[in-house]
Amino acid sequence: MSPKQMQSPPLEGQVRIPSGCAVSAMISRDGRRMNGERIIESMVPMHDRSNGLGGGFAAYGIYPEYRDFYALHIFFNDRRCQEECMTLLRENFEIVQDEHIKVRKMPQITDEPIIRRVFVSPMQSVLRHLQIDEKELVVRTVNRINAQLEGSYVFSCGKNMGAFKAVGFPEDVGRYYRLEEYDAYCWTAHGRYPTNTPGWWGGAHPFCMLDYSIVHNGEISSYDANRRFIEMYGYKCTLQTDTEVITYIADYLLRRQGLTLEETASVIAAPFWSTIESKPEEERRKYTYLRTVFPSLLVTGPFSIILGFEGGLMALNDRLKLRSMVVGEQDDMVYIASEEAAIRTMAPDIKTIWSPAGGEPVIVKVKEGAF
């Protein structure tokens, strides 16, 4: 480490930085694609929940013409890092397209890294050699880049979706990335209030793994218990953020263990034993089983998270509901946000708004075939 680095405050990942936040999401159950204008607007009334040190968005359905390829969004510190990373990628993937992510220069957003979008397709020979499926190859490669290649950071790697994030207020970040030019059937957004962090773009949210994206508000008290468990299964928590570990938990439970969204929710925000006791036999067995098998994936402390995935999203509060989260519904649209004001910005004449109970997942799926 150079003396200069030693004097500057530690980067995200070198220390654990607690933060408060704002989250927001909108999804069309009919799979209608909408540009990013409204989701950006929704973050404006929640301006004070962020402090300009991180904002970001995830969008689903934005690359229909490249839907069969993994869309990697990558930050590079410089050309040398980019070269190094692309060499590694070329060893494992066909590079279908490698382009700049278009941005709008603005005074609010500074210190930008090189931001690239690379569509890739895993090489069959590599898959056969490693005896793994393509998702696993993507996960391993991304983990390797993020943990080992200094100055390269893959912040999005799903199909037909992408994350956009930066250091700044979320509404500025949205405009910087020209999100009005993207059409998505589902948008999620995040504004960050870290208590102490230097500006590092990778530290902004959402955090993504394959097509899972997480925006999260809260500070979980179970962090190290969760981290140390999930790291047994090949994940590496390089950022030391809650969002990162929750994303890995979701990936582990949904993709690797094959749990349903409801089952996953009742691991992460497990019902209390007293609640379980009062359930009918079959449910009692199910919840007892899940809590017994995955005790280390129970997440405690305040959180509200929105997990985006291909074809839907799930919103979940901690089981004591220590963080605010409201849900609104209008026609085919469902809106979720930290504050009602954000929903009213997206849908001014909305009638149905409610606050889901702690630990009760809100699952919204786009009609089969509509995405």
Place this chain on the structure above:
Amino acid sequence: MNIYPEFEVVRNDSRCIRCRVCERQCANEVHWYDEDGKVMLSDESKCVNCQRCVTLCPTRALKIVKSDCRLRENANYSDQTIKEIYRQAETGGVLLSSMGNPNPLPVYWDRILINASQVTNPPIDPLREPMETKVFLGKKPGTVTRRPDGSLDTALPPQLTLSMPVMFSAMSYGSISYNAHASLARAATELGICYNTGEGGLHEDFYKYGPNTIVQVASGRFGVHKDYLEAGAAIEIKMGQGAKPGIGGHLPGTKAVGDVSKTRMIPEGSDAISPAPHHDIYSIEDLRQLVYSLKEATQYRLPVIVKVAAVHNIAAIASGIARSGADIIAIDGFRGGTGAAPTRIRDNVGIPIELALAAVDRRLRDEGIRNNVSIVCGGSIRSASDVVKAIALGADACYIATAACLAMGCHLCRSCHTGKCNWGIATQRPDLVKRLNPDIGSQRLINLMNAWRHEIKELMGGMGINSIEALRGNRLMLRGVGLTEKELEILGISHAGE
């Protein structure tokens, strides 16, 4: 050679009413009444400082103090060292001790501090919100399976269910009394936790506490038979004990009387000395065979615990055990108690439980097999905060024995091996045993555990954690003070201020 007594009995004669309670209460026959002079006299050379007479004297006329008659000061040859040499020169024998290592070696628990929430996330109030302490010990399946209809296959390997992460650890019937066992069994049942038979078998009166009993199988195999194995909620194979790693249990013949000998299935009055190794286990694959024999004998209904002493290579040993089919590993630190152990072994063999636990938890995680087994740690868990620290370092639950004895009245005089425990715990003399009333003994154990449970909840709530599983292995909640880099590295925690 006559050695000046370690303690002095100080009697305030103006307070003494000659009731002779002390005389009746002292099994060591320190006190007697002198008819001629109408005074109470004492022979302090027999006193072990158990405080029985002090506690029961109605006028508080007695106190026991450390004698200040000392040999010439020497930082290298302490008083104790010299006197031990005298004793050995006299008898030619191995020195015996009981209870845990009393020497001033580092207690890492006292150098670890616990976190609490401020501002960025809220503490949780255990009086107003649910706070969960229930734990399941046992192997957790690595992958979820589903039935043909898509529902979860909820069958699980056998689990030991505890209402809180603390159990009473092994103390054999023989080393402790019938009434002590009755107190432990009743308290464990009432609390929804477990007690442990130790290696002396299970008295027939206590089979009814089976669901809260761990039955132990040690190298002597005392009292082991099919009904015994089937009686408990789990079976523990005792490979070692923190107080005396590398040697087997030892019950002096004076304690092998009546029901004790019957329960152990040994002749009355004979020393019950367990062999150092299990003679069918000379290697890890042999352990596997014993684990599976016991499972086979109990139709795979019960989890099997393997208990080992914390020794230098504990992480590798634990990793071997985790692959042996065992469901739970119990690690016993070098400060763990005993009813009788050679002093040199007790005071010099083994390593601190804090370091052993941290090393084992890390190794099992590094190897991805932490879910194969639960970890129980013991060997001087003294308080609720020790429990919280142990869980945060990575334990699933803790074993306590000395603290449980203290709750029943033990005054830590460390003379259990004499069989003359004045508190009715480590003795088989009927007149002494009856001093421990199981109604009171069990109630005091229940009180202690309830108090700890409250404290655990308060500490958890302060950290913003409302379920014990979110604390397990959560080392970020711990900080060290005054520890070296190496110690911090082994414990896997940061220093305070970091």
